[in-house]
Amino acid sequence: MTGEYIRKARSLVKPSFLGALALLGGLSPAAADALAQGAGSYRIAPNSSIRFHVGQVAGAGINGSFGSFGGSFAINGNDVSKSSVAFTLYPKSVRAGEPRVEDFLRSNAVFDVAEHPQITFRSTSVRRIGPNEAAISGVLTARGRSGPAKFDARLRQLGSRSISFHVTGSIYRTAYGMGVGAPIYSNVVQFDMVLNGTRR
Amino acid sequence: MSRNRDVSFGLTAILLHWTIAALFLGELVLGFWMTRVKDMALQFELIQWHKSFGLLVLVLAVLRILWRIVAGRPPALPTLSRLERASAATVQALLLAATILVPLAGWALVSASTLRIPTLLFGQVLIPHLPLIPSGHAEAFWSRGHALLAYGSAVLVLAHTAAALGHHFLLRDDVLRRILPLPTRDPLARVGDYGEQR
């Protein structure tokens, strides 16, 4: 905790860092530094939302969400690229509006929650792509298979004890042995999440 | 050659009959199996195949009825009694109706389903839903109707098959032969002796 504050304080006074950021974005250091201001460790709060969409041929597709998940992330104020995220979601908590679809998703046709109760994401690299935005690459593990995945996180709100990101990304489900129903249902699962962090 | 001129059915009628027969029987078995299989991914894929082959039956059945109108059909064999002719005609008409109504009811159940799963014919062509309002009630109704019609027609298939085999092996007449690409046994049958009965 104290370490974080010292690092944060140091980052704020380090002229080379501020100068670099200002050059990067062509913005004033304060505006460009919104992410860095949020430096610290956070726990992903239960009031976050994990929504997903799978398109289909001629129709609304499947729109669903996950109610049960957890994880943490750390924002490195000196170097946003040294930030990290670890996220776990419990696919049993899937909601899709229609019980038969939910049972299908939980079954061994899709998530196989009996054998694989968790889906995890571990970041491997974070790259700043805008003043308030970062691209997070990492490894997604689902149904016993791991593959690279990438999400974009955009800062929504920053409080003294909390931070909120809008996170989006797409996963190709066939890579995780969940290809059932393609091509009627798209191979692409689009995630639209609001991840709220509370400081630890 | 393919017109139904002789005592025998023409080649087109024969091909349609056996293609539809094989597909319809396959659909009965597939329908029974897929609704009881445990693996849900397999079940999903099987149902998609079932929908495609079922719609193929529907298309072929429509063609078959059109062909019947265009080409007619050979008259009943004179060796058959009135009762035999009447019961054969009834069962055959019901089977013809089944090849239309069973797939239509299947299409209706898919269209009324709250799952709204599209039908991609053999994974290629989008088949629209019938204009029904999806609801749990409507889906249950058409699902029951589809199953009843399907299993009811399985009983008809049995009766129809038993009659055909009985004629062929016990009575040794031309009833089965004339719907097969085989010469009929009665040589006179070929030269139009039955013409006046048309």
Ligand code: HEM
């Ligand atoms: C030759 C035509 C067909 C035959 C003989 C046939 C037969 C069957 C049978 C025996 C079942 C199992 C019923 C049960 O045990 O509950 C079944 C289920 C089903 N059939 Fe068909 N079917 C045909 C065409 C179609 C078509 C064209 C479709 C849709 C486009 C379709 C959709 C379904 C579906 C979705 C089920 C399972 C769901 C349910 O019954 O609730 N069928 N069919």
